[in-house]
Amino acid sequence: xxxxxxxxxxxxxxxxxxxxxxxxxxxxxxxxxxxxxxxxxxxxxxxxxxxxxxxxxxxxxxxxxxxxxxxxxxxxxxxxxxxxxxxxxxxxxxxxxxxxxxxxxxxxxxxxxxxxxxxxxxxxxxxxxxxxxxxxxxxxxxxxxxxxxxxxxxxxxxxxxxxxxxxxxxxxxxxxxxxxxxxxxxxxxxxxxxxxxxxxxxxxxxxxxxxxxxxxxxxxxxxxxxxxxxxxxx
Numbered sequence: 001x002x003x004x005x006x007x008x009x010x011x012x013x014x015x016x017x018x019x020x021x022x023x024x025x026x027x028x029x030x031x032x033x034x035x036x037x038x039x040x041x042x043x044x045x046x047x048x049x050x051x052x053x054x055x056x057x058x059x060x061x062x063x064x065x066x067x068x069x070x071x072x073x074x075x076x077x078x079x080x081x082x083x084x085x086x087x088x089x090x091x092x093x094x095x096x097x098x099x100x101x102x103x104x105x106x107x108x109x110x111x112x113x114x115x116x117x118x119x120x121x122x123x124x125x126x127x128x129x130x131x132x133x134x135x136x137x138x139x140x141x142x143x144x145x146x147x148x149x150x151x152x153x154x155x156x157x158x159x160x161x162x163x164x165x166x167x168x169x170x171x172x173x174x175x176x177x178x179x180x181x182x183x184x185x186x187x188x189x190x191x192x193x194x195x196x197x198x199x200x201x202x203x204x205x206x207x208x209x210x211x212x213x214x215x216x217x218x219x220x221x222x223x224x225x226x227x228x229x230x231x232x233x234x
Contacts, residue, residue, distance in 0.1 A: 001025050001026065001046045001047065001118060002025075002026050002027075002028070002043055002044070002045040002046050002047075003020055003025050003026065003027045003028075003045055003046065003047050003048070003049060003114070004027075004028055004029075004030060004036065004039060004040060004043055004045040004047075004048045004049070004075075005017055005020075005027055005028065005029045005030070005048075005049045006029075006030045006032075006033070006036040006048060006049065006050045006051055006054065006059070006062065007029065007030075007031070007049070007051045007080065008031050008032060008051065008053075008054055008055055009051075010031075012051075012103075013029045013031070014029075015107070016049060016110065017029060019107040019110055019111060020110075020111070020114065023111055023114075023115075025114070028043060028045075032054055032055050032056050032057070033054045033055075033056050033057025033058065033059070033061060033062040034056055034057055036048075036050070036054075036057075036062050037057075037062065037065060037066070040066055040069070040075075041069075044075075045075050046075055046076070046118065047075050047076045047077070047078065047114060047117060047118060048066070048075050048076070048077045048078070049078045049080060049114075050062060050063060050077055050078065050079050050080065050097070051079075051080045051081075052079055052080060052081040052082075053081075053082070059079060059080075059081075063077055063079070063096055063097055064096070066096070067096035076098045076099075076117040076118070077096060077097045077098050077099075078097075078098065078099050078100070078101060078113055078114065078117060079097040079099070079100045079101070080100075080101055080102075080103060080105075081100060081101075081102055081103065082102070082103040098117055099113055099116070099117060099174065101113055109176070112175065112176050113176075116173075116174060116175050116176070119132065119133050119134070130142055132169065132172040132173055134172060134175060134233035135149065135233050136148055136149045136220070136233050137149070137168070137172060137211070137220075137233060138155075139165075139168060139169050139172050141169060144165065145157060146158040146160055146165055146168055146169075148211060158210055158211065159210065160207070160210060161206075163188065163203060164203065164206060164207045164210065166187075166188055167184070167188060167203060167204075167207055168207060168211065168231075170184065170187050170188065171221065171229075171230070171231030172231060174231075175231055175232065175233060176230060176231070176232060177230060177231075178224050178227050178228055178229070178230045179228045179229055179230065180227060180228040181197040181198070181200040181201075181228055182197060183228070184200050184228070184229070185197055185200060200228075200229075204221060204229060207221065208221055219232075220232060220233055
């Protein structure tokens with residue numbers, strides 16, 4: 001897998017490169033937005049790690065131009081930002097970023113985000129096959145099918161309601177990310193939600209009964225005390 005790192009701070013760029021090369025990724029560094037666009041045309045990377053604040057062309061402009069370029073491979077883009085308040089704006093804009101990571105970040109979190117993106121089927125010609133995979137689960141958004149891998153190497157189709165399917169899909173789209181109840185409500189119900197946010201806990205309990213070997217001691221859908229929930233799977 002080829003990864004293009006677009007970062008103007010040499011120490012951070014080198015840290016990212018060394019971290020990912022230890023995981024057997026092939027990496028190349030661009031120090032500016034202009035250089036990133038030049039390398040992109042030559043390298044055709046599978047994934048781009050793109051800093052928001054760059055000299056000249058900023059990360060949002062670079063992201064927009066990459067998405068506008070025709071090509072056989074349409075890479076995933078992981079945006080880096082040092083400003084947490086930018087997150088919603090970055091994800092919400094139509095620039096095409098797939099995920100974000102806030103500085104400072106740990107090498108473990110960086111690798112987890114990169115692998116989470118690359119577990120999805122790669123973009124081709126601007127089209128994305130919406131499939132999320134982890135060691136024990138596969139969610140196919142196009143077919144609306146969720147399966148769980150069993151210990152005997154067989155798999156079973158999970159009998160999920162639409163809401164449970166969407167909840168599992170949300171978790172699997174960002175493994176390891178902590179979701180607050182408010183964020184899950186916004187994601188699943190949007191402006192149509194009225195009521196107590198604790199209704200999320202009820203749906204979590206129901207989903208755990210269908211995906212956890214021991215719902216009372218969950219292995220996959222973890223409670224983060226005082227914050228919300230996260231999904232973990234190798």
